[in-house]
Amino acid sequence: MDESGQTLRTADPRTLLAARGLRASHQRLVILDYLLKHDTHPTVDRVHADLSPLIPTLSKTTVYNTLRALVAGGLVTEITIGSGEARYDVRDESHAHLRCAGCGGVFDIPLRVAPEADIPAGFVVTDANVTLRGFCPECRC
């Protein structure tokens, strides 16, 4: 839920950007809209490839810039499982990510219990990420 009491996925991109002091450029609106509608942990390349048909001039630099801005604004989470490229996710209820050691795919795993870390005094936690490695049903032998 964001400030308005709406869940991110159903909120209006324009409103979401405005609330974070981010200008609503055409590129940002399209990229944010794309992320809101796809929960596929896309990489920068994936976002760029999928949106190029809609915005033929879209540069990878802009995808990088926009995703950085969205992460800074708290709308999006960056996950970096193992080596390779970063993946991006609309900030959602807490869940874990499982990277398949076979196909490299990333899957959402619901979290039964929020990870309860014993935070030492003085530390402030702003964001948590649980990463699992293993095999998806197709890839285990």
Next chain:
Amino acid sequence: MDESGQTLRTADPRTLLAARGLRASHQRLVILDYLLKHDTHPTVDRVHADLSPLIPTLSKTTVYNTLRALVAGGLVTEITIGSGEARYDVRDESHAHLRCAGCGGVFDIPLRVAPEADIPAGFVVTDANVTLRGFCPECRC
């Protein structure tokens, strides 16, 4: 604990390597010994810089190769928090890592409860990693 019932930190590097079918080259022994004695989540550069005085000819390629072998052998865990370089850890009791958004440091956070994910049928989990982001005591305002 490894097979011998010893905790990794106190085990003999030579024995640990042999048990994984890894040859005990001088470089590997020194690198593994270093990791066993330091729980500082070193980067490849850190390992290389710290061990160059001991092995002046040590190449970064060998550090990469060795760490990859140790990870494959299950002796070491690779953690990739946010952007930047990978960090390496002797496999230990489960704990979380907190990356400080201020200084970039990585701190161990004990886990009170192991993260209990609701693993869907068919998935096999081989490794788990909990990453927290936030601020360390020095960096929060």
Next chain:
DNA sequence: ATTCTTGCAAATCATTTGCACTTTA
């Protein structure tokens, strides 16, 4: 009108690879 965003090209940085040489078992 001013400030922020875009996008190209070039730069950077971590990591990998090809390959001849050395070491380990």
Next chain:
DNA sequence: TAAAGTGCAAATGATTTGCAAGAAT
């Protein structure tokens, strides 16, 4: 001595940066 490890130099791949032109408030 056969198989594996080392290390140099070059290649790769993701991400960042400099900067001039264009768009948003």
